[in-house]
Amino acid sequence: MNSAARIERAGSQPYRVKLSIALLLVLHSMSVIAALERVSDFALLDAQGEFHQLSRYKHRDALVLLTYDPVCSTSEEIQRFASAQAAFAEANISFGLLDTSGATRTELSALSGSLPTTLPLLQDGPRLVASLLGASKVGEVFVLNPDRLNLFYRGNSGDALTDVLKNIGTSPPADTVVTEVSGCALAISRSAKTPDYVTDVAPIIKDNCTECHRRGGVGPFAMDSYIMLLGWSPMIREVVLNKRMPPAQVDPEYGYSKMARYLTDEEIETLVTWIDARAPRGNGAEDPLETHAAQLAATNKFEWQLGEPDRIVVGPSNAIPSTGVMDYIYEDVALDFDGDRWLRAIETRPGDESVLHHLMVFVTAPNEDFWGEERELPVVSRRFVEGYAPGPHRLIEFDEGTGVLIPQGHKLSLQFHYVTNGQSTVDTTELGLYFAESGDSIVERRALAVGARFELPAEVADFPLTAETEIENDIIVTGVRARMSYRGKKMRFVSVDPDGDERILFSVPAYNYGWQPHYVFDEPVAIAAGSRLRVEGALDNSLSNPTNPDSSRTVAWGLESWDEMFTGYFTYYETGATPNSSAYFAND
16 A cells, blocks of 8 residues: 555544534434424414414514314413413514314404403314314414424423423424323314315316416416326415415405405315325316316417407517516506597406516506606595406406596506516507497596505514595495505505494405405495595514515615505595596595
8 A cells, every 4th residue: 555545544534533423413403403393384364354374473483372162261271371471471472372163253253352362363264274283182282483384382381381482582492392281172173085186176276276377377387187286286285274375365254356366264175185185186087177278278369358449558568588576667658549538448468478467557647657646645546447467357347337537648557567487578468448438427437545654664573554534525435456565464444434433345464565456346335425444554574574675674665666655545436426527536
């Protein structure tokens, strides 16, 4: 053996020892992490309609939940849990109750009156969250880690829980701490029969998902067969449980709009139960999703639903790159009308619907941009035409006898939001305009923008905001739209009548900057003169907000995406307005 070889061997031994030690340390750290039980992300509404998502508590060290049932839970048990909450009021920990009774929202609201007001009562109708946590008893406590989606503790509310909570900010447990629980057995009412793909699962997907998740659609993948559904089933389970999908969800307790996507508790339970059973194909010979996809492909030719429009407005040609995140694009389209026009309907024809995520259209004066008087005024009445979002509602017909006035010399101002899909493309969207006949009696349809001015502090998970205005005349509210930017959290639309009685018209408990539909009400709402219209909600400038670019930055009010805003739009028309004339609100 030469000297070079002897030197190599002599030098390799310490290196191997060091490498072995390093590997042991890595494996040990991995085992510590793996020792904590994993949990799925989930989201629930509470008895007051507030949104709670486990991963949106990342700014907290823990979320502590107690399984609750009014038939079995005792006042002593609830008080002991509330006392634990009080004892750790200065700690970075949140507490709540997980209802396992299957109670309705109305029933939960009645129950919450007898509970400590500091404990939100989360509605787990089909007990899906209780099931994924592995709950077995009423009165069982779960200490959840929102950052890594795992479980610090499961068990009773005794000394072991106190010890875990005392140390959770500095030295959280390396293994899930488990203690015995006494109490009523928790029956998880999951059906023993696995849902059938053909008769149970495919219809839910077809009715709620395939409008976007199809070939050429804006969804990132097509749900056009059992195989595709099987491949994406883990993600489907995740986004259904944490309510990311279907998008544009609202609180079904307040108002109703076809522009919102709704899945019932029963539909969610069917999908999750089927996926948890490893998504069996079943015995049906025909694949309903393949059949539906073939039907869509055969009828994919675009046709104007009301026939040839009176005017087709061709938008700009916008180049969309293959990857990246695009900021909004603002464009004006000049009109050469001879005289005024009253618009009674509009239909949007996307140039490339796989990338057009939404489009907003206003009528603006020659010297205005898309934002018009909103740049200067927190409350202003504007000529809002409509919004487009992926889905079946490309055509919007205004209420009979109402329309949007386009004065001579005015233009259309458009806001485009695009998403990239891996292929560069060009979108040239068309708008089909349908005008009222000459001599028709038309009342003007407008949008009342009600907004707040503020400065948003850094590292604040819940920054409450409210804005309101008084209306001078009787009106009919036909729809609403929430508008915030990346730090938007929630918004409610409220009317307060002259006697002070409040009514929640609509609620968006989990705002998403990527989805800003105009929610046209199925049933318009009459509002009396002298009432006040209010928007109330909050912004989230914390690390728990998944869309937040930088939670360490104080954000000024502004209309650009790098700023922040808080504006609710009420679409309306006056019931006593003189037909074929322009009606305005006084600007507050």
